[in-house]
Amino acid sequence: MANEILEEHINKDYEWGFTTNIDADEAPKGLNEDIIKFISAKKNEPEWMLEFRLKAFRNWQNMVEPEWAHVSYTKPNFQDIIYYSAPKPKKELASLDEVDPELLKTFEKLGISLEEQKRLSGVQSNIAVDVVFDSVSVKTTFKETLAEKGIIFCSFSEAVQDHPELVKKYMGIAVPPTDNFYAALNSAVFTDGSFCYIPKGVRSPMELSTYFRINASGTGQFERTLIIADEDAYVSYLEGCTAPQRDENQLHAAVVEIITHKNAEVKYSTVQNWYPGDKDGKGGIFNFVTKRGICLEDNSKISWTQVETGSAVTWKYPSVILKGNNSVGEFYSVAVTNNYQQADTGTKMIHIGKNTRSTIISKGISAGFSNNSYRGLVQIKKGASNARNFSQCDSLLMGDKCGAHTFPYIEIKDKSAVVEHEATTSKIGEDQLFYCKQRGIDNEKAIGLIVNGYCKEVLNKLPMEFAVEAQKLLAISLEGSVG
Amino acid sequence: MISIKNLHASIGDKEILRGINLEVKAGEVHAIMGPNGSGKSTLSSVLAGREDYDVTEGEVTFNGKNLLDLSTEDRAREGLFLAFQYPIEIPGVSNINFLRTALNEIRAYHGQEEMAAKDFLALVKEKSKLVELDAKLASRSVNEGFSGGEKKRNEIFQMAMLNPKLAILDETDSGLDIDALRIVATGVNKLKSKDNATIVITHYQRLLDYIVPDFVHILYKGRIVKSGGKELALEMEAKGYDEIKREFESSEL
Numbered sequence: 001m002a003n004e005i006l007e008e009h010i011n012k013d014y015e016w017g018f019t020t021n022i023d024a025d026e027a028p029k030g031l032n033e034d035i036i037k038f039i040s041a042k043k044n045e046p047e048w049m050l051e052f053r054l055k056a057f058r059n060w061q062n063m064v065e066p067e068w069a070h071v072s073y074t075k076p077n078f079q080d081i082i083y084y085s086a087p088k089p090k091k092e093l094a095s096l097d098e099v100d101p102e103l104l105k106t107f108e109k110l111g112i113s114l115e116e117q118k119r120l121s122g123v124q125s126n127i128a129v130d131v132v133f134d135s136v137s138v139k140t141t142f143k144e145t146l147a148e149k150g151i152i153f154c155s156f157s158e159a160v161q162d163h164p165e166l167v168k169k170y171m172g173i174a175v176p177p178t179d180n181f182y183a184a185l186n187s188a189v190f191t192d193g194s195f196c197y198i199p200k201g202v203r204s205p206m207e208l209s210t211y212f213r214i215n216a217s218g219t220g221q222f223e224r225t226l227i228i229a230d231e232d233a234y235v236s237y238l239e240g241c242t243a244p245q246r247d248e249n250q251l252h253a254a255v256v257e258i259i260t261h262k263n264a265e266v267k268y269s270t271v272q273n274w275y276p277g278d279k280d281g282k283g284g285i286f287n288f289v290t291k292r293g294i295c296l297e298d299n300s301k302i303s304w305t306q307v308e309t310g311s312a313v314t315w316k317y318p319s320v321i322l323k324g325n326n327s328v329g330e331f332y333s334v335a336v337t338n339n340y341q342q343a344d345t346g347t348k349m350i351h352i353g354k355n356t357r358s359t360i361i362s363k364g365i366s367a368g369f370s371n372n373s374y375r376g377l378v379q380i381k382k383g384a385s386n387a388r389n390f391s392q393c394d395s396l397l398m399g400d401k402c403g404a405h406t407f408p409y410i411e412i413k414d415k416s417a418v419v420e421h422e423a424t425t426s427k428i429g430e431d432q433l434f435y436c437k438q439r440g441i442d443n444e445k446a447i448g449l450i451v452n453g454y455c456k457e458v459l460n461k462l463p464m465e466f467a468v469e470a471q472k473l474l475a476i477s478l479e480g481s482v483g
Numbered sequence: 484m485i486s487i488k489n490l491h492a493s494i495g496d497k498e499i500l501r502g503i504n505l506e507v508k509a510g511e512v513h514a515i516m517g518p519n520g521s522g523k524s525t526l527s528s529v530l531a532g533r534e535d536y537d538v539t540e541g542e543v544t545f546n547g548k549n550l551l552d553l554s555t556e557d558r559a560r561e562g563l564f565l566a567f568q569y570p571i572e573i574p575g576v577s578n579i580n581f582l583r584t585a586l587n588e589i590r591a592y593h594g595q596e597e598m599a600a601k602d603f604l605a606l607v608k609e610k611s612k613l614v615e616l617d618a619k620l621a622s623r624s625v626n627e628g629f630s631g632g633e634k635k636r637n638e639i640f641q642m643a644m645l646n647p648k649l650a651i652l653d654e655t656d657s658g659l660d661i662d663a664l665r666i667v668a669t670g671v672n673k674l675k676s677k678d679n680a681t682i683v684i685t686h687y688q689r690l691l692d693y694i695v696p697d698f699v700h701i702l703y704k705g706r707i708v709k710s711g712g713k714e715l716a717l718e719m720e721a722k723g724y725d726e727i728k729r730e731f732e733s734s735e736l
Contacts, residue, residue, distance in 0.1 A: 430534075435571040438531050439585035439641065440559040440592070449584060453575025453624065 026219075027084035033057065036188055039084050043157050043191075046164060056177035056187030063181045066315075069344035070373040070405055073313045076251045076286060082219045083189045142206065151235075152197040153208055156224050159195035166197055170228050174257040174294040174321065182253040182315075183290040186222045190255065193223035198233035198264075207463055209238040212254075220251040227257070229264035229300075236267040238466055249277075249312060251286045258293030260300035262324070266293065267303045269462050270318075271470050274310035281340025281369075284312025291318035295327030295353070303330040304347065305461045307470040309477040312341060317375065319348035322356035322384075329358040332458040334470075336477045337370030337402070346376035346407075351387040351417070360391040363455050366402035367478055373405040378421075382413040389418075395425045396454055398478065448475040484509050484649055484680045485530075485550070490541035492529045499525045501705035502541070507649070510677040514691055514716060515684045517702035518724040523684045524568060526702070527653045531565040532558050546648065559585075560592035562648030566638040566655050573625040578637065579607060581625045582644050589645060610643040614670040632663035639670040650674075651682045656690040668693030688720035703731055 027038055036057055040050040065075055146153050152163060159167050177187035194210040212223060229235055239256075252274060258266050268291075277284025287310075293302035304318035320329030331347035349358035358378065366372040372395065380387045395404035406423055428450055436446035451474050452459065459467050485507045492500040499522045507513050517523050529536050530543065532555035543550040546561060553561065573581065587597045598606075611621055614636045626634050635655055642650055652671065656664055671694050675681065683694055691699075691713065699715040700707045703724075708731050709715065719727075 429571070431571050432573055434531075434533055434555065435567065435573070436581075436585075437555040438559050438565050438567075439581070439645065440556050440589040441585050442554075442556045442588070445584065445588065449576050449581065450573060453573055456575040 025084075025086045026082050029082050030079045031057075031081070031083060031189065035083055039189060039191060042084060042086075043160070045160055048164075048168060049160055052171070052177065053188050056184050057189075059178045060181065060184035060188055063184055065181050069315050069375070070371065070407070071313050071315065071342040071344050073249070073286065073342070076220075076249065078185075081251060083222070084191055085219045086191075145206075146204070146208075149202050149205065150199040151202060151204055152195065154195055156190070156193040156195050156226065159226070163195070163197070166228065167195070167226065170259050171226055171257070173259055173296075174292040175255050175290050180290060182288040183255050186224060186253050186255045186290070189220075190222045190224040193254070194225045196225075196227045196235065196237065198229045198235045200230045201232045202230075203233070204235040207236045207238055209240070211240050220253065222252075223254050225254070225256040227259070227266055227268070229258075229260045229266050231262045231264060231297075233261070233264045234266075236463055237269070238463065239268070239270045240273070240469075249284060249286050252289065252311075254289045254291075256289070256291040256318075258302055260293065260295050260297070260302055260324075260327075262297040263299045264297075265301040265303075267305070268293070268318070269466055270304075270306040270308075271462075271466055271473065272306065272308045272310050272314075273473060275312075276310050276339065276341050277312040279339050281312065284341070285310065286313045286315075287311035288313075288315045291316065292321065292348075293319070293329070294321040295324045295329065295356075297327075298324040298353070299326045300324050301328040301330075303328075303332070303461070305330075305332040305458065306334070306345075307455075307458070307462070307473065308333070308335040308343060308345060309473050311343070314341075314343040314345050316343075316345045317347055319350070320358065321350045321352065322358065322387075323352045324356075325353040326355045327353055328356070330461075331358075331360045331362070331376075332461045333362045334365070334455045334458045334474070335363070335372055335374075336365045336474060337367070337372045338477055339368040339370060341368075341370045343371070344373045344375055346374045348377040348379070349389060351378075351380045351384040351389070353384060355386045356384060357387070358389045360389070360393070361457050362391075362393045363458055364393070364395045364404055365398065365451065365454070365474075365478065366395070366404050367398040369401045371403040371405070373407060375407040375409075377409040377411070378419055379410075380412045380414050380417040380419070384414050385416045387414060387417045389420065391419075391421045393421075393423045394454070395423075396451070397425065397427045444475065447478055451475070451478055484511075484546070486544040487530075488542050488544075490526075490529070490543060491539045492525060492536045493539055494525075494536050498539070499536075499705050500529065503702075503705070503707060505700065505707065507680050507682060509648075509680055511698065512675065512681045512683065512694060512696045514694075514696035514699045514713075515682060515702050515707075516686065516688075516699060516716060516719055518728065519686070521702045522705040523686075523702055524653055525705075527565055527651045527682075527684055530558075530651060531555065531563065556588070557592070559645075559647075560589045564642050564645060564647035564650045566635075566642060566650065566652045568654040568657060570626045570629075570634040570638055572627045572629075574627050576625050578621050578623060578625050582607070582641060585641075585645060606644065611640055613643050613673055614639045615666050616640045631658040632660065635659055635663065635667055636670070639667050639674075643670065643674055646674075647679065649680050649682070651684065653684050654686065655683070656685055656687060664690065665693060688716045691716045701727060703727055 027035055036053050175183050177184055196208055198204055227237060260266055274285035274287055295302055302320045308314060322329050329349050335343045335345050337343050347360055360376055362374045364372040364374055374393045378389045393406050397404055408421055410419055432450055433446050452471055459470055462470055487503050487505040490500050490503040515523055538551055583603055607621055616636050696713050699711055701709040
């Protein structure tokens with residue numbers, strides 16, 4: 001019985017595994033200063049931007065790929081990757097009609113209909129979407145509506161052209177180009193991404209969203225997102241991602257930076273569904289991402305919510321530097337691993353300001369032969385008086401071939417700190433499933449109920465539209481994992 | 484309602500049920516008594532479709548269908564309800580959400596539409612009164628942090644909500660004080676009708692003071708060794724199971 005169900009699940013296809021036949025404008029394989037100059041020239045970048053890249057690249061050359069994570073994989077050959085791939089024709093798109101119809105079809109398959117987005121403009125629960133396809137941003141919706149409020153929401157490349165002063169001022173504050181191996185690599189070769197600036201006193205009237213899609217073979221995706229909330233500003237930001245099914249491992253090394261000024265708040269939600277590889281662990285995305293926010297000034301708040309179901313290997317620690325007094329950092333995470341997926345994910349909360357507070361809720365779910373690790377650092381610096389942290393790390397095991405691990409680090413340099421850590425490990429019980437079935441609920445629905453119940457505290461934090469998608473995704477990712 | 488013929492079941496190499504015969508008709512209440520280890524809970528688990536047990540012989544007909552061919556959830560949808568001896572906790576899933584899912588799954592099976600939210604809530608209100616279940620418990624996570632008595636009452640509340648044809652109460656009296664016992668029994672009695680049937684599995688006679696059975700069966704070593712009316716329960720209570728043990732120990736069952 002157990003095997004049958006497992007079989008059925010395993011044969012379940014990754015629904016987003018199709019590829020799109022689009023002519024691409026690509027850089028030659030490999031990485032050197034010429035490639036970086038090529039990317040920079042393609043994007044018509046100012047001199048300072050190229051300097052930023054080259055500096056990062058020179059640093060990166062002296063750095064070693066981190067090995068401390070609880071994952072094992074064959075390290076990517078960085079000379080075997082295409083660092084720039086853009087759908088052709090690459091020209092300024094004035095309207096949706098000019099977007100390659102193949103591309104539009106892809107997005108429809110993915111469930112983002114740009115046309116519909118456009119038609120629905122003005123309706124309340126709208127989301128503005130920036131779509132990044134391989135290396136370039138292809139379309140940002142609702143730009144005009146947002147501009148009326150003074151909100152800048154555009155691709156990173158456009159921001160470099162149109163708002164160089166903002167990019168120059170904020171880029172690298174939260175994630176310095178020398179921060180770590182992958183962040184340095186990204187800083188050298190990033191091709192596009194999203195940029196968002198919410199001016200003083202403005203609450204974004206809609207959720208902003210970036211949709212990332214890797215399509216071309218042999219490419220890496222290195223996008224960069226920069227979100228700035230000025231004084232008293234607020235924005236809720238969503239990120240989604242998928243990739244085609246390929247036998248090779250593709251590298252995704254992104255950087256996301258969030259900066260909040262006085263009284264500002266940014267909520268960042270991710271549903272990460274990169275291709276996880278097949279049932280034998282072949283293929284899949286290496287998701288090595290650096291996400292960090294800094295509460296630069298007093299009373300500001302940064303909140304990360306993530307639902308991670310995809311990628312072959314995940315290395316990701318969305319963090320908050322609590323510099324301003326009374327600032328608040330939050331991390332809510334559900335990480336699911338199945339088959340041979342490996343995830344080493346968690347957060348860092350760095351308390352510098354006084355009366356700073358942080359909350360960490362992490363829910364790991366492991367099934368199949370997978371390994372799922374929580375790694376988190378709570379650091380209270382000297383002078384961060386009355387800092388508080390609450391951490392809860394729960395692990396749920398399905399079956400007996402998978403692993404769940406917790407690596408909490410706590411460093412306290414101020415005596416007034418209050419730090420709490422709770423952790424539990426449980427198994428989805430045959431008993432729970434039998435109980436549900438005895439009430440008429442089938443296996444699939446029962447797992448959905450139990451898992452969603454387990455993740456409730458995190459799913460509750462997601463915006464409505466995303467929560468529904470996340471619930472469906474959880475059910476699909478785990479279907480049949482318990483027999 | 485249900486007809487059990489020569490039912491044999493084992494767990495691993497160990498045979499636990501060794502030829503059960505039982506016929507329950509609509510409108511009847513049957514009590515199954517017996518000492519610990521006689522196979523009482525195994526019988527309820529096998530009927531409900533727990534996968535740990537292998538049925539090696541025999542047949543069970545439920546509403547004219549071969550029960551043993553049905554999946555666990557289809558047995559439930561056909562109207563078989565098991566009130567668990569140890570109800571399971573499901574953290575984060577509200578009782579209401581759980582029951583609504585269950586009810587609608589059962590309705591879908593019978594080709595009925597989902598119940599409207601308003602009607603569902605009215606039903607919750609009506610049925611929770613029946614078992615004197617605090618309205619707060621209905622919105623809490625399934626059995627999480629419930630006391631022993633609350634868990635048992637919640638089982639009967641679920642039974643009231645799902646309105647089964649055949650309810651099997653597995654040691655529902657265990658761990659209940661006398662007040663809780665009375666409430667649970669009253670609930671069961673109110674749910675009784677000429678169209679449904681109840682099998683009460685118990686170790687002690689005292690529950691049968693409240694839920695009066697039409698038939699009493701004594702289970703020993705995986706077989707029904709004695710059947711009778713409600714007076715058989717009193718006899719057992721007075722004499723204890725030792726006599727049964729002596730009588731049937733030697734007869735190599």
